[in-house]
Structures are given as structure tokens and as C-alpha cells.
Amino acid sequence: MDKSTFETKPVINGRMHASLKHDSAHKHVTGTAEYIDDIPEPAGTLHGGLGLSDRAHAEIVSIDLSAVKAAPGVVCVLTAEDIPGFNDVASTGQHDEPLLATREVQFHGQIIFAVIAETRDQARRAAKLAKIEYNDLPHWTDIDGARENGAPNVVEPMVLKRGEPETEIENAPLRVKGHMYIGGQEHFYLESHIAFAIPGEDDEVTVWSSTQHPSEVQHMVAHVLGVANNAVTVMTRRMGGGFGGKETQGNQFAALAAVAAKKLKRAVKFRPDRDEDMSVTGKRHDFRVDYDVAFDEEGRIHAVDATYAARCGFSADLSGPVTDRALFHADSSYFYPHVHLVSQPLKTHTVSNTAFRGFGGPQGMVGGERMIEEIAYAVGKDPLDIRKLNFYGQPGSGRTTTPYHQEVEDNVVARIVEELEASCDYQSRRRAILEFNANSPVIRKGIALTPVKFGISFTMTAYNQAGALVHIYNDGSIHLNHGGTEMGQGLYVKVAQVVADTFQVDIDRVKITATTTGKVPNTSATAASSGSDLNGMAAYDAARQIKERLIDFACRQWQVNRSQVEFLPNRLRIGGEIVPFDTFIRAAYYDRVQLSAAGFYKTPKIHWDRKAGRGRPFYYFAYGAAASEVSIDTLTGEYMVDRTDILHDVGKSLNPAIDIGQVEGAFVQGMGWLTTEELWWDASGRLRTHAPSTYKIPLASDRPKIFNVKLAEWAENAEPTIGRSKAVGEPPFMLAISVLEAISMAVASVADYAVCPRLDAPATPERVLMAVERLKARG
């Protein structure tokens, strides 16, 4: 018998709000954590290779696959004709994304055919042997090109409007117009996409997919196979990173593997090479923001008019909600008394851009913070003073309404900024930097403190639902399953903490099991930072139902009332008796208590009318702030981040160690986006930064040399979320805007801070040097 059941310890291991290690940490460090490519392959497993377009936009004149078919090891070649159901993997239902291109290719790297061979090496080599004749059509790969060519929008633009922006812009004392380019970003999850399909009997197939959205993969595989959803089971134990890149982009690989597996009645695996992965899958959207901001001599904003245009790629994918979220965050943390915001989701001949941590929000906020900078340089103040002047107010201040007519009710941004400003010694460091710059001919420094306010919920209201399945076996061990997926963010351990806490058992009694569509149906993507909010609550609901039944059972069996039943760590006190948890569970089983429950949760209060631009898209906001100090080299544009201090609001943290990891990781990823990570297409429309040799994400030596990260310990969600915690996945990504702004200040120093540097992102050494030169020429 488990000795722990007799312990009288006061708290369980793994309660909510405790700093637990990642549940797979031990397996990670020993190399025993199983990723899909590590699963032992059944005999006869085949491997897929991809035949890709080498044109950005062209009509396919002819396809000769004879050499491909004749290559060593090739078993078959799949083209669109081999698809039994629909040749369509558009997650939107817009049917604008064929699985395999037929008459036309719309980006360099679009999949035209797939080779299935005995080995992956054979499949990759064979795929290169196709002879495809094209008739080139006009192409454009960027936003300006799309505008010049009158490109269509991939979805209907969104408009947000409040007040009288047209007249207020004219009437304000001061006004600045400008534009800014904001680059995209490759996810660079360390594990590339992968799908592994094993055919079953009748119409069935099981697919292991590295996806954040098993239900969508299931639905998409069924759609492509032309079978009902119930024939397809999708499994995901863990991903080697996702960051949004595996929200919709896994569909194509899963569908190809499933089609081949069903056709050949053999297991089939698709694992694209890194370069293929980066060419074939979507990225963060690039934006161009055209802004017109009106303000007074103090720097207080009167009105804003801005257009957010995005490089969406050839199809819609998630570009609609991504560009919507950009507009929802164009206000950053600031009250715009009069505002007009428009999105422009432009079609380009590039891979279809997709979700990426922040989902348009970061681009929205970078645009908002650029306007703050413009105002600061126009009125000759520290941008931080302009920020404070324009923060949303507290309820009753008349400064709480967002451009989308939601009231900001839980605002803690001023408190966070004030605390960080003091704790990082912002004012005296800024003075020291101004003095340093006055005496340093080549190296210049900058410092910036920027806030984050990020809206939490899927803006598509229906997605804000989740399910979970909890079993207690008759030995007292617990099986936990929910619709959320684990991509490293620690969702599994957080939800297990919720269940352990509910039953008051040590967490090692809770078995965390792989996400599968067979256990919890119709799940939403693990995205929008919603994983623990939604699945934590759903698991809690399941555990609560079982707990209710157990309390009823105890009352019956021990003849006590409910107040006399208490769940203590690994045991119960029932009346005057102490009963070990597993003894109690066994007794419940013999009394025929149902020890399994499906839990469900849907986020309350939210609603959104996109056409009207009104509603409450967000349940609550998460806040934070960061202060970064940088040095730049004005001869080369190179830079270093000398120090970053962060104070971030995760409500009452479910697991502070995990949350700190999310904050640090998101910050560094955001810093990469705004500094060294640059996507570059050549004139033929080919992405040339398609591997880590050419696409540079941050290294250990790029992180801030001094890096102080704190969670706001006093924070608590104003809404009744699980444990009063807040979402943490995306919000801290935008803390990195402080780095861009600090670099900008260092650049501004060469013209005595008289001119806004208008530094575009990513601020590569080249962009920094060119901005320095531009300012020197004006100064």
C-alpha cells in the first residue's frame, strides 16, 4: 500500500500556485521524451517527400513525373487526382488552399505532388526529378507590391471607429503622419512539422501529428479523405515547439500522410526537411502601418487614424483574425479619444501567413508605440512621459473605452509601470545614458520602458470552449486528458496541478496523457494563450463532478453530512475518521460510484460583432512592462542588449516557475523578431532565409546581459478564472518592444533627440546604421 496515504503532511506535492518542474523535464534531459519521429515504426513504414513549385506565380503547363516514379525506392507519387475527398486544406472553409496545386501555383514552394518511397532519403531525392513546365504569371511578394498591383484582400477588412476622428484630427494642435514597416517572423520550432499515419480497417486512420490543433487536423484529414470525422483519430503527445506555427500548418502533412496510408495500406510518415518546412509553412505577418496621429503640446492624444496592411500570402488561413487582433492592439495601453482603424489583409504570392505568438497583436502594438515615439520627439519629451499621459484610466475616468467599445475594467498598467520604473532605477539610468551619449563618439546607448496590455480570448467567440476527461481508477490513480496540447509551455503540468489540487492528492498520482480526438472531441486550438484558462477550467469541472459524487458517497456510507467530509492531502476526513485516498476510492468503486467524468467550460461574458466593430471580444487583459537598455555601434549598426528588467502580470500564477519561463522565453523570441530575424525574398519570389544558417534567431549570447524578470506578486485576475490566474503564453512577447525603442533612442542621439528615428523592424544592424546615417544627414 502507498505509504503516502498515511502521511499527515499539510500540503500535497503539486498544488495550484506551486513552482513545479515541467512534467517531462526528466525525459527531456535524458532524451527519452518521445516526439513523433522517435516512435518505433511498424514494418513497411513508408516516407513522403515533397514536390515543390519553383515559381512564385505560374500556370502549370505540364507535369512529367516519369523520372520520379522510376527513381529507386519509389512506391507511388501522389497528385491531386489521388485525393479521394476534397483537395482543400483551408482552415477557414474558404476553399482557397489546395492540398496539392493543380492548374496554378501561387507561391514559390507550393506543394504540387508528393513522393512515397521506402526511405525518406529516396523520397527526397526522387522529388527533385520532376519536370514541370510553367507559364509565368505576374507576381508580387510584399505589401507595397500588392498595393501597386491592386491585389485583392484575402478576407473582408475590419474597421474600428469611435468618436469623430476626421474632425478631431483636423482640430488638434499638432499632428504627425508617417508609416512603418514591421517584418514577419519564422516560428523556428526546433522540431519541424511531422505527421505519421497508420491506416485502420474500413475508412479508419490514426494520425500522429505535431499540431496545436488535433481536432482541426482530424476534420481536415476527414475532409481530404472524404470520410466522416469519426473515422479519423489524431494523437499529439507533445510538440517540439509550436508558437502558432502548428495551429493550422500541420494539416497538409497530416492529410498527405493519411491519403498515402489509406491508398497503400501501409504506415506513412511525412517529415519535411528544415528548409522545406520554412518554405512550405506560413509565418508571422509582415505589416505596413500608415498612421496619422493628432495630439496637443503636452503630448496627449486627441485622435488616431491608422491603416494596418498585412502580407497575408496566397490564401486567407488565419489572416482575418490576425489582422483583426492587430487592430485590437493598435491602442497598445493608450486611450484614443477619437479613432479610426482599418485593416488591409493583402494577397501576396508568398506562403500563406498564419498564427504566431501574439497573433497580430505585437504588430498592432508596435504601430501604437511608434505613434507614442513620434509624439515624444515632436514635443521634446521622454517617450515614457507620453505613455503615462495616455494610459487608459480607471473606471469612471471617462478614459476606459477601447476602439472596439469594450471597457477596460481591470487596468493595472499604471501600477506596473510605476513599480518597474522605480525598481529598475529608470530615471537615473536615463540621465546617465544621456550624459554618456554626449561624450561618446561611436558607441551610443538607449533605454526604453514600454507597457503591455493584451486581450485574452479567441476573438472568434465559439473557440472559447474546452473539454476534459478525468478517470479515477480503482487503485486511486488518476488519468487526465483534455483538449489542450503540450508544446513546451507547461500546460500539462498546470492542468494536472488543478486536478491534484481538486482531489488533494500528490501530482504524481495524476497521469498526464496524450491529447487525442478520441477522448475529447471538437476542441479548439491550443492558442491565443488560452490553454490553461480553458482546459484548466474544463479539467476542474470534470474533477469537481467526480468529487461531488465522492462526497455524496461518503455521506451515504459514513452517515455524515457534507460539511463533515474533507479532502486532506492524500486522505479524507469523514466524520471523525481518516481514510486514505486510495482506500476511499476502492470503497467508492465497490459502491458503484461513477469515477469518470467529462468536463466542459466556456468563457463567460464575451461577444463580438465584427461588422459593427463592437462588443466584448476579451474576457480580461494581461499586463506587463519591460525596461531595456542597449548599446549601438554607430559605425556598423551592431548592438547589444545590456540589461532588461521585466515586471509582468500573470494574475495569481498557477505555476510561477513555468510562468517565469514563458515570460523570459517570450521576451527573447520577441527580441529576435524585432532585431536579427529577417525574412528575405528574392526577385523571383523565393524565400532565401529558409534555414538557421540564413535566418538568425537569438542565441544565449544575445539575451540581455543583465536580465531581471519578476511576476507581479500582488496580481490576481479580476475575473473568476482558474485559481485567479491569467494567460501567459503571448503577452510577454510584446515586452520586447522595449528593445526596439531603446535602439531607437540610441539612434536618435546622433541628431540630439530632435528627430524621430522611424526605425523599421526588424532593426538589423543594417537598418540601424542606415537610420543613423539618415539622422546624421538631417542633423
Next chain:
Amino acid sequence: MSEAIRFILNGEEVTLKDFGPTETLLDYLRLKRRLTGTKEGCAEGDCGACTVLVGRLTEHGLRYESVNACIRFLGSLHGTHVVTVEHLAGRDGALHPVQQAMVDCHGSQCGFCTPGFVMSLYGLWLSNSAPSPAEIESALQGNLCRCTGYEPIVKAAAQVAANRPSSLFDPLERDRIQIMAKLWAIHSGNDTIVVEKAEANGVVRSIVPASVAAFADLLAEEPDATIVAGATDVGLWVTKQMRLLNPVIFINHLTELQSIEATEAGITIGAGVSYTQALGALAKEIPALGRLIDRIGGQQVRNMGTIGGNIANGSPIGDTPPPLIALGAELTLRTHAGRRTIPLEDYFIAYGRQDRLAGEFVERVFVPRPPEGSHFGVYKISKRRDEDISALCGAFNLALDAEGRVEKIRIAFGGMAGTPKRAKRVEEALLGQAWSWGVVSAVRDLFDEDYQPLTDWRATAEYRALAARNLLTRFFLETAGQSHELRRFEVEEA
């Protein structure tokens, strides 16, 4: 002649024949041995997810180095000890202190990069019980993590450095003597090895010559053979371009090509000297060159890649040719019949074309010691400071006469033309002139006559042209005693 290579994999001796010359260690581990702890992240030696240690006998004993298994060919493993993450935990399953530190510091999130980090940290731990922050970051330059932001991993490295509970818990410390004996035994049968494999298009061969003389003879017979030393470039021909190479001659084990000799006149570096080996020697002799080498690739690439390879492949953006040309280095090429020595700059004829004749190989490079009182500077510019390829790399070597006039100057750049190339027009304009800001600023624009750089994903032509001018400015300021370089850490004493 023998027909198989022999090495040790974790605790097991392996004799391998019937493999192709381009089969990688990573595929062997994952597909043939089901050692799936080692991951494929990029298959080009840039992310470190596939990091393993390779131990080899050196004059300093058995030395383990981190390498990228994804671009390491099987044929290069003869007589080595390959150590994967599976070998680390104790026989009782207890975590190695390096692994435990990663767990304790929350150093893993998605976990996919983690085995690679563990192996890099392990390599550091084996060789350094008190690493500085700079040394930790240097050891991790070849490992990408997209989740953690690195802070907990660096903490783990610092925390575990001095943690060595006993001499028995570490598998490599424990078995060191036996491993050495086994490796000596493998090396004792010192024959040239030719491993053949029948493939669809014929027989392919991996050749491991017994000596440099044997290598020279083989190359005379097989002038079209691909020579592979570090494989940090050739590896990508295979994994990315899917090129078929046959036969391949592996030379990474030839210690005769790995000597470094420093004399009054200069430093002679064997073609097979790895960056890691060169770093120590060069940092002492020519400190600016040492700092440059620390920015080439990651630790794994520096452990594999060689100075000779960096020159021989003729890349216009190789990092060592510009400074070596500026220093007036000479290249010695060898055949089975003899040697010839040429100025290094003459080796680079045009993009993709070098002065290497059939049957010839790069044997060594001689770097003249900069004379006392002369000035030397080399500056690399890349998007990311570490483990990135140069947008441009400029090197300057200046000697002034007693009156402060330019007596000698050599300026060479990478990334500015189809080959590493001297700025002869700028040099001419400076020669005999006073080394003053007035003169220097006046000649800056002459770079336009020396170079017509291209625009690509690393930089635009405009940036390259401007940055080249500014690097001359930087060099001038340095000679005037004003150093204005960004440095993350104060320079450490070698």
C-alpha cells in the same frame, strides 16, 4: 588495406562496413541504432539539436569535443568514441549532474533542443570546472533554443560546473583508461581503409588514408575524389543539395596535418587544424584573430571545421581568408610528387574557381608574424553577433615609417566580391601618405573602385559599401588608441 571502420559507440565497440560515404552519424544513430535521444533540428550544423561528443586520442590524451551529428559522416569516425545523451545517466538511472542541473533550473520547455544542450553543457563540464560567463556562452553558441530565452540553461551551466560528486558517477571519467586502450588498439592496425557499398548506381567508396603520404597517393589516383576534413561545408552539399559524392577521402584523423608551429617568422597552421585548435594558438600570437575565430560557427562547428577547409573551398564569405590575406599568408599545396607555395590571395581566382590542380590538396598555411609596432585589425559584421555568416569581414594590416607615413598596408575583405579580395586601390592611395584622419577619410570612397558588392539576404550592396568605409574608420581610430567596439564581456586574459 582494411574494409571496415571501427569506433566505440557509448559502451559498445562497433565495426562498420557496407555504408556509403555520405551517410551521417545522425541517421546511423536514429535509424540504425534507434538512439533517438539525438534530434534532427536543421541538418546543417546550425541548431545543435543533434550534438554528441566525439572523443579522440590527441597528444594531450583522450579529448572529447561536441560535434553536430547531422553533418558528421560515418567515414570520419574511425578510431573515435561517440557519446550520445543515452550514455549520460548513471547505471541506476540517476541523472548526471549536468542533466539534474537542467531539470533544477527549468532549462527545458518543449525539450527538443534539450539533449543537444545537455551534450554541449557536458562537453563544457568535462573540460572546465569554473567557466566564465563568456566561456559558457561560447560553449552554447552552436545550440538554438526557441522556448526558454536561455537564461535557465546558462544558470544550469554555471551551477553544475563544480559539481563532481565522485570519480565514479561520470561514465567518461570512470571508463577513461579502458576507452583509451581500446582506441589505441584500433589505431594500431594503421592501414588505409576503403569501405565499399553497392548502390543502385554502382559501388560507392569511403577512403580513410593511413597517412598524409597515402592520402597524396590516393588523390593522384582519384583526382575527382571529394576531400572531407571537418564536413561543416561538405555536409550541407549532402543534406541540403542531396549531392552524390563518390569517392570521399576523409582526412580529419591525419594528425600530420594538425600541427601548429610558431616561430620568430610566423605561424604555420596545418590544413587539418580545427578552429578550436587554432583559437588557442592564434589568440596568443595575434589576439584580434583569436577574437574572430570565436565568432565562427558554434562550438560544434569550430570543433569540426578546419582552417584548411575554410580556405580550400574558396567561399567568398569564409571568415579566415581576409585576415590571412591581410597578414600576407602563404599557402602550401601538395601532391604526391611535391609541393608549391603561393600567396594566399592568388589561390582565389574567381567565384567558385581556385588555383588547386588535379591531385593537389592544401597542406598548410604560413602566417607571417606582424612586425613589432605594426597594426592589425579584423572586423566581422553579421546580423547576429555569434554563429552567423559574415555580411562582410574586413582585415587591415598597417606598418608606419618613422615619420608616421604608411610604409605598408594590406586590406582584404570578404563578402565584398566573388572571392576574398584585397582593396588595392585604397592601399595604393594610402601608401606613402601620412596616417591621418584627413588622408583616411579622403580615401574611404575609393572602396567603390575596389569592390562592387551584391545585395543579398545578409545585407544590401549599399550597406556593405558603407560598412567597409566605416571599418577603415574603426581601424584608424584603433591605431589612434581609440577602441570603440561593442564587447559583451571584458577581454579575458588567454
